Amino acid sequence: MRTVRVLTAGLLAAAAVFTLPLPGAAADSPSPAAGTGDEAAAPTEAGTSFRTAAVVRPGQRATAQASTGDYLYWQFAADAGQRATVRATVELPRSKARSGSQTWRLDVYDGLRRRQACRYGSDSATVRAGASSVELSCALRTVRAWAEPWANDPLPGAYYVRLTVAAAPAEDLGQPAEAALEVATADSGGATAVDGRLAAPLVPASGREVEPDGGWASGRWSSRILWTAGGAVLAALAGIWGHRLTRGGGRPAHVPPEA
Amino acid sequence: MSIRKRLAAALCGALLVTVTGGTLPSTAFADSGGAAGQAAAKEPPKVELVLDVSGSMRARDIDGQSRMSAAKQAFNEVLDAVPEDVRLGIRTLGADYPGKDRKEGCKDTRQLYPVGELDRTEAKTAVATLVPTGWTPIGPALLGAADDLEGGDATRRIVLITDGEDTCAPLDPCEVAREIAAKGVGITIDTLGLVPNAKLRAQLMCIAEATGGTYSSVQHKEELSERVGQLVDRAAEPVVTPVATQGGERCADAPRLKAGLYADRETFGQHLWYRVDLLPGQELRASVSISADRPVNRDHGVLLRASTLAGREIVRGESTGDGRTDVVSTGLRYPKADTDGDTDGDTGDGTDEAGAAGAGDGGPAAETVCLRVSNSFSAPASVATSPGLPVELTIDITGGPRDAGDAAFRGLGHGWWLLGMGTLAGFAAGALWGWISRWRIAVWRSN
Numbered sequence: 001m002r003t004v005r006v007l008t009a010g011l012l013a014a015a016a017v018f019t020l021p022l023p024g025a026a027a028d029s030p031s032p033a034a035g036t037g038d039e040a041a042a043p044t045e046a047g048t049s050f051r052t053a054a055v056v057r058p059g060q061r062a063t064a065q066a067s068t069g070d071y072l073y074w075q076f077a078a079d080a081g082q083r084a085t086v087r088a089t090v091e092l093p094r095s096k097a098r099s100g101s102q103t104w105r106l107d108v109y110d111g112l113r114r115r116q117a118c119r120y121g122s123d124s125a126t127v128r129a130g131a132s133s134v135e136l137s138c139a140l141r142t143v144r145a146w147a148e149p150w151a152n153d154p155l156p157g158a159y160y161v162r163l164t165v166a167a168a169p170a171e172d173l174g175q176p177a178e179a180a181l182e183v184a185t186a187d188s189g190g191a192t193a194v195d196g197r198l199a200a201p202l203v204p205a206s207g208r209e210v211e212p213d214g215g216w217a218s219g220r221w222s223s224r225i226l227w228t229a230g231g232a233v234l235a236a237l238a239g240i241w242g243h244r245l246t247r248g249g250g251r252p253a254h255v256p257p258e259a
Numbered sequence: 260m261s262i263r264k265r266l267a268a269a270l271c272g273a274l275l276v277t278v279t280g281g282t283l284p285s286t287a288f289a290d291s292g293g294a295a296g297q298a299a300a301k302e303p304p305k306v307e308l309v310l311d312v313s314g315s316m317r318a319r320d321i322d323g324q325s326r327m328s329a330a331k332q333a334f335n336e337v338l339d340a341v342p343e344d345v346r347l348g349i350r351t352l353g354a355d356y357p358g359k360d361r362k363e364g365c366k367d368t369r370q371l372y373p374v375g376e377l378d379r380t381e382a383k384t385a386v387a388t389l390v391p392t393g394w395t396p397i398g399p400a401l402l403g404a405a406d407d408l409e410g411g412d413a414t415r416r417i418v419l420i421t422d423g424e425d426t427c428a429p430l431d432p433c434e435v436a437r438e439i440a441a442k443g444v445g446i447t448i449d450t451l452g453l454v455p456n457a458k459l460r461a462q463l464m465c466i467a468e469a470t471g472g473t474y475s476s477v478q479h480k481e482e483l484s485e486r487v488g489q490l491v492d493r494a495a496e497p498v499v500t501p502v503a504t505q506g507g508e509r510c511a512d513a514p515r516l517k518a519g520l521y522a523d524r525e526t527f528g529q530h531l532w533y534r535v536d537l538l539p540g541q542e543l544r545a546s547v548s549i550s551a552d553r554p555v556n557r558d559h560g561v562l563l564r565a566s567t568l569a570g571r572e573i574v575r576g577e578s579t580g581d582g583r584t585d586v587v588s589t590g591l592r593y594p595k596a597d598t599d600g601d602t603d604g605d606t607g608d609g610t611d612e613a614g615a616a617g618a619g620d621g622g623p624a625a626e627t628v629c630l631r632v633s634n635s636f637s638a639p640a641s642v643a644t645s646p647g648l649p650v651e652l653t654i655d656i657t658g659g660p661r662d663a664g665d666a667a668f669r670g671l672g673h674g675w676w677l678l679g680m681g682t683l684a685g686f687a688a689g690a691l692w693g694w695i696s697r698w699r700i701a702v703w704r705s706n
Contacts, residue, residue, distance in 0.1 A: 045489065048473065050548065050588070051498050051520075065485060067475035069464075071585040097478070105582075112590025113546040113653075115578055146663050149574050149592050166582050174452065174460065174476030176486075190673050196663030199542060202592075204653050206499040206520040224671035231677045235685030242689030248697045 046072035046163075046179065050113060053160050055210050058084070058185040068093065068102070069173035072163045074181050077201075077210040079217060080145035080156045081192060082185045085121070088136045088163050091178040098129045100169040106136040111157030111202025116140055124166065136163070142188045146196025157202025158210045185212075190223030302413035303344045304494045305374050307404045308334070308487065311421035311453075313353035316391035318422070318454075322480045326422050326453050327391045333484035334386045338379050340488050342495040348374030348407055349382065352400035352421075353393035364394030365427035368403050395423045398430040401466070405439045405446055415446045416472075416494040418487055422453035424462045433465035440470045440552065441646040443503050443522070448472045449490045451483065469552050471585070471649070501651060506531030510568060510629035518656045523632075525549065526647035531632045535654060536625040540597040544655040546590035547576075549634050549648050560635040561587045565628050573628065579635070586651075587634070594659040598623055 040057070046064035047053035053073035056062040066072055078084045088106050092098065103126040108116040121137035140154060147153035163179055201216050203209070310330060321329040334349075341347050349372040356367040371389075372382045401417065408415040425432045439446055449472040450463035460476065467474040473490075477483045501522035507513030513532035525531050537543050547563045560579035566572045578589035632650060664670065 045492070048493065049471070049586070052493075052496060065489060067473060067486070070473050109588065110590075112544060112576070112592060113548060113588035114576060114590050115580075115588075145668075146660055149594060164583070164585070170460065170464075171457065173464065174455070174474050176475070176482055190668065193668035193673075194663060195665045195668055195670065197661045199658030199660055202544065204544075204546065205518065205655050206501075206653055222668040222671065224668045224673045227673045227677055228671040231672060231681035234678055235681035238682040238685035239689030239692070242686040242691075243693035243696075244689075246690045246693035246697060248693075248700075 043074070046074055046181075049073060050109070050160055050204075051207055053208065055208055056161075056181060056183050057213065058183050060182070062181045064179045064181075066177055066179055067173075068165050068168060068175045068177045070164065072179055074161045074163075074183075075158050075208065075210055076161070076183045077203075077212040077216075078140070078143045078154070078156065078159050078185060079201075079212045080143050080194075081188050081222075082143050082212075083140065083188050084143070084159065084183060084185045085139045086137065086161050087182045087184070088161070089180045090134045090136075090163070091180075092127070092131060092133060093172075093175040093177055097175060098169075098172050100172065101126055101128045102134070102165055102169075102172065103127075103167040104134045104136060105164060105166040106138050107162045108138050108140060109160040109162065110152075110154055111159070111204060113160070114152055116154060116159070126167075142192045144192075144194050146194055146198060155198060155202050156216060158204070158207065190227065193222035193224055302411045303346050304414035304416070305346045305348070305408050305411075306416045306418065306491050306494045307348040307350055307374055307407055308337075308491075309350045309352065309400050309404050309417055309419045309421075310334070310371075310386075310389070311353060311395060311397075311419075311423065312351045312389050312391055313393055313395040313421075313423060314357075314391050315395075315423045316453075320454055321478070321483075324480065325391075327389070329480045329483055330420060330453070331386055331389070332480060333487055335383055336484040337487045337491060338377070338382050338386075341377055341379075341491055345377070345491060345495050346374050346413075347377045347382070347491070348372055348404075349386065350400060350404050350407065351389065352396050353391075354389055356393045358393075361394070361427070365396040365399060365430075367393045368396055368400040370403070370407055374407050394426050395421065396427045397421060397425040397432040397462075397466075398427060398435040401432060401435050401439065401448065405442075405444070408446060409444070412445075412500050414494055414496075414498060414500070415444070416490065417446060417448045418490050419448060419450045419463070419466065420453065420483070420487070421450070421459070421463070422455075424456075424459040433462060433469060436466040436469040437553070437643070437646075440649070441524070445500060445522075446470060450474045451486060452476050453483070454478060471550060471552065504533070504652075506533055506632065506650075508532065510534060510566070510627075510631070513629065516630075516652075516654050518654050521652040521654070523650040523652065524647035525632060525634060525650045526644050527634070527636050527638060529633070529647060531650065533630045533632070533652065535628045535630060535656075537593070537595045537628050537656065538625045539595050539623045540659045542592060542594040542657050542659045543628055544590065544592045544653075544657065545576075545630055546588060546653040547632050548586040548588035548651045549632075549636070550586045550651070551584055551636065552649055553642050554638060555642070556637045556639065557581050558635075559584070559587055559637075561589050562631075562633045562635075563589050563591055564631045564633070565591055565593050566631065568627050568629060587636075590653075593628060594662075595626055597659065 042060040043054040043062045053075040056074045056076045064072055105124045110116055118138035121139045123138045125134050127134045143154045316327040317325055319325045351371050352368040356364050371385050404417045436448055448466055448470040450467045452459050452463050455476050464474045475486050499520050501520040504514055504521045504523050506523050510532045513534045515534045549561050558581045563576040565574050574591050574593050576589035576591035578587055580587055
């Protein structure tokens with residue numbers, strides 16, 4: 001009888017432990033938002049200011065026809081625990097029409113229009129007059145559910161991407177260029193889950209509505225709950241084991257308790 | 260008996276691990292984004308296409324066609340594709356006066372098709388009659404177009420298509436564009452240069468820059484229709500129009516702002532003050548963008564500073580940059596602590612409380628937060644400093660955050676070390692408990 005109980009408990013504990021998300025396996029691929037029918041189609045125009053920034057969903061490829069020198073704006077939503085990577089490609093005008101090298105730049109701003117740092121990636125690139133395209137990327141920091149007002153940690157909300165030419169010969173400005181932008185988000189798992197929560201994500205009321213797939217979930221769930229519960233179960237089992245080891249046989253079975 | 264003991268040991272182990280975790284996590288964001296849906300403009304957007312019909316439009320250098328016929332063809336395509344809710348007008352410059360008198364030639368601009376509901380056939384017929392004729396009075400044409408778009412709070416856009424620089428000095432079209440922008444009427448001027456030379460390019464870029472518009476150079480027919488179509492579509496996109504405001508010299512006489520979008524002007528080195536009332540438990544979110552609408556020196560910066568009435572700085576947002584830019588922006592957030600419960604050291608600032616605006620009717624008093632916008636733009640001496648650079652100020656007020664009580668999510672643990680430590684501690688506690696019970700049995704036996 002007792003063996004059965006111990007076995008059951010052991011199985012339960014094992015189940016709890018093995019359903020925990022492994023630290024390495026937590027980062028998953030970007031959600032395949034593009035292609036599904038009910039999603040909004042990828043934007044084919046970019047905005048020209050923070051207020052008119054075109055909304056891109058992770059996994060989509062946004063495109064835009066522009067003139068060299070235009071400031072192109074897109075925005076996307078990033079929720080707590082996500083690491084976003086922005087990639088932009090610019091197809092430059094035919095090289096014989098260009099007279100010199102161009103420098104393109106990608107800037108990312110958060111919902112409060114504060115500039116965001118890139119962990120890595122080339123947010124600025126110079127190409128020679130002969131090049132046909134330029135590629136830029138920016139890997140953003142992990143979005144935190146909460147930060148002190150004095151910190152500039154990335155917070156859940158809208159993120160703005162600005163793509164523009166930072167330096168070019170004056171005669172090359174105004175020429176047509178084709179830009180494409182892709183945003184990928186990866187979940188960083190419970191290891192980066194912080195305490196605290198904003199009352200509302202940093203999405204300005206005067207801008208366009210952005211929301212991650214499935215809505216804002218910031219601070220509602222973390223795999224830390226599973227880890228902690230699993231730890232508790234393991235500790236309980238280890239406690240039972242330790243107790244059984246040291247308690248000994250106890251009162252012999254044939255001796256009545258009130259002897 | 261043994262079951263109870265086992266339970267006790269289990270509880271003991273469990274308690275060791277789940278020390279002081281929070282209870283169930285609360286709900287997700289109550290109100291995401293707020294009133295972003297209000298973006299739809301009440302009035303239909305207005306667009307005026309300003310077309311150069313000067314004599315130089317006869318040049319046959321756009322895909323073997325004359326510039327004029329390329330423009331006509333582009334107009335036909337654009338007129339076919341104009342979104343339903345756009346009020347479109349057409350103005351010409353240099354269409355009527357073929358003479359040599361510069362004074363006369365520089366007055367030659369007229370409205371070909373009035374801004375209003377579009378009759379495509381009528382508009383196309385009007386465009387078809389155009390013959391390249393006269394001078395290039397860009398400045399007067401822009402003034403005329405601004406007048407045509409006068410009135411209402413709709414999105415307004417001028418699309419200027421020209422192939423030659425203005426020939427009507429001293430009225431510099433760039434100055435005209437700046438004047439139009441400074442009137443605060445919110446007109447954007449996009450410019451397209453047909454096979455532009457350096458002088459025209461500089462002029463058109465200056466016009467576009469002054470109003471936050473774009474400049475394109477056009478070498479091919481399809482580029483022209485694509486670009487004009489794109490600009491007209493852009494006008495149709497709903498945006499929130501900012502409310503004009505005038506920041507104060509000091510916080511005491513600064514305008515009181517509520518949540519919303521505001522526009523102002525700030526010259527180089529000027530400080531502008533605004534006031535926002537914030538109730539305990541609310542969070543202020545403010546962003547500011549200052550546009551570089553004229554040539555500026557290559558290093559620039561913006562500082563947004565929130566302070567109390569007494570002058571104590573609460574929080575600041577700052578941003579610096581260099582090189583070519585349209586705007587420099589920064590933002591800040593200031594959650595005002597709830598009066599009951601967690602006051603995070605904001606007490607003892609008696610002067611602030613004295614300045615707090617009473618909310619009346621026994622409610623908690625709102626704190627007056629002073630916002631100061633300053634910039635470190637500079638410009639070469641040749642650049643006009645007045646009117647100031649356009650400032651866009653966004654104020655949002657939301658609920659306050661739930662502050663972190665721990666570095667980690669609700670104080671919960673994570674990782675294999677946690678499991679190992681839990682197991683070890685549980686084992687130790689269980690073994691101790693078992694040893695105690697063994698000792699107790701031994702005592703019981705010996706009695």
